[in-house]
Amino acid sequence: MNEIPADALASISGDAYVREALALVPISILTLDEQGRILMANPETAVLFGYKCDALIGRPVELLVPDLQLDNLVLLRGGAFAPPGFHERTALHEFSARRNNGTEFQAEIGLKAFQFDENNVTLAFIIDRTERYELERHRRDLAHLTRVSTMGQLASSLAHELNQPLTAILSNVQAAQRFLAADPIDLAEVREILNDIVQDDYRASELIRRIRAVVKKGDLEVASLDLASIIRDVVLLVRSDAIVRGIKVTLDIEGDLPPVCGDKVQLQQVILNLLLNAFDAMNDVPPTDRVAAVTLARESDQMICIAIRDRGHGLTADKLDKIFKPFFTSKPQGLGLGLSISRTIIGMHRGRLWAENNIERGATFFVALPVGDAAGQAESR
Structure with missing residues (x-):
């Protein structure tokens, strides 16, 4: 597994304010680097997927959402996916997510790319839609x-x-x-x-x-x-x-x-x-x-x-x-x-x-x- 640069990991996961804020949000939130590796996971993610937060750091997001790939995921009008433009807005995507025990569930995922301390980061919101489906x-x-x-x-x-x-x-x-x-x-x-x-x-x-x-x-x-x-x-x-x-x-x-x-x-x-x-x-x-x-x-x-x-x-x-x-x-x-x-x-x-x-x-x-x-x-x- 490729290691995440120490400065990127420290700048994001070490910020107490960010960690405390995300810990209070009642939905699963991940921060991802440009390769789709997990930089930080809030406690709700641990509850939803059955992992300890620390065990997810550095792992690819495909561990939780197998079909989620940042380099080609953009929701265009009409539901088609294409590379350009997803930085412009947050869109909800429907995916099948996988828990630690191997069970799968339907989820909606919102993505938003931004810069944090000169690092390109993607914020992923994961919402369990099992009951809705x-x-x-x-x-x-x-x-x-x-x-x-x-x-x-x-x-x-x-x-x-x-x-x-x-x-x-x-x-x-x-x-x-x-x-x-x-x-x-x-x-x-x-x-x-x-x-x-x-x-x-x-x-x-x-x-x-x-x-x-x-x-x-x-x-x-x-x-x-x-x-x-x-x-x-x-x-x-x-x-x-x-x-x-x-x-x-x-x-x-x-x-x-x-x-x-x-x-x-x-x-x-x-x-x-x-x-x-x-x-x-x-x-x-x-x-x-x-x-x-x-x-x-x-x-x-x-x-x-x-x-x-x-x-x-x-x-x-x-x-x-x-x-x-x-x-x-x-x-x-x-x-x-x-x-x-x-x-x-x-x-x-x-x-x-x-x-x-x-x-x-x-x-x-x-x-x-x-x-x-x-x-x-x-x-x-």
């Missing part, structure tokens, strides 16, 4: 459970809708077999039957695609999204359920709306939940009043607003305060998590979700989301 994983699992539960409510109507093209495909295949057995073969009829089979197959595959998209499980996938397309997909998904319940769904979508930046599956989940809630709110109203109106329009230059309006009995004052709280539900079989998770999702997208009673009857749920594409979002970070 676990919390995020549990939140994703819970959101996925809610999507699957929601789709379970649609199982009967979706099975009916899927059965229609499958039955038509079977009937057309049987008809084609009869035409092929005839002499002479009526090629025009067979060609028309094959076209019908293709269309029915497309209907079935589109339904399956929409179901798979909603129940998909995975990490957050941020992209530029067309909200109008997402809304239309969800409306098609609930079409059979709306027919069974005798509900008319109307769409009023403003043209030429800019994209929003977000996760498609999560936004589908929110819209699906709000639409099904609107359907449930109209179970006890006359069939002629069962209309769910969905509008999409600009709220301002920077925000787009989705409104889902029902003609049910509205919400009492106490429900307006409680409906977004976890486990609050008025449904016998409800989990009480749909609106709570929906508000969390919209909050993660830097938007707002709220509800208001209509002037005449029923209630409206509003979702406001900021405009902007994925590239613009990355540049703003």
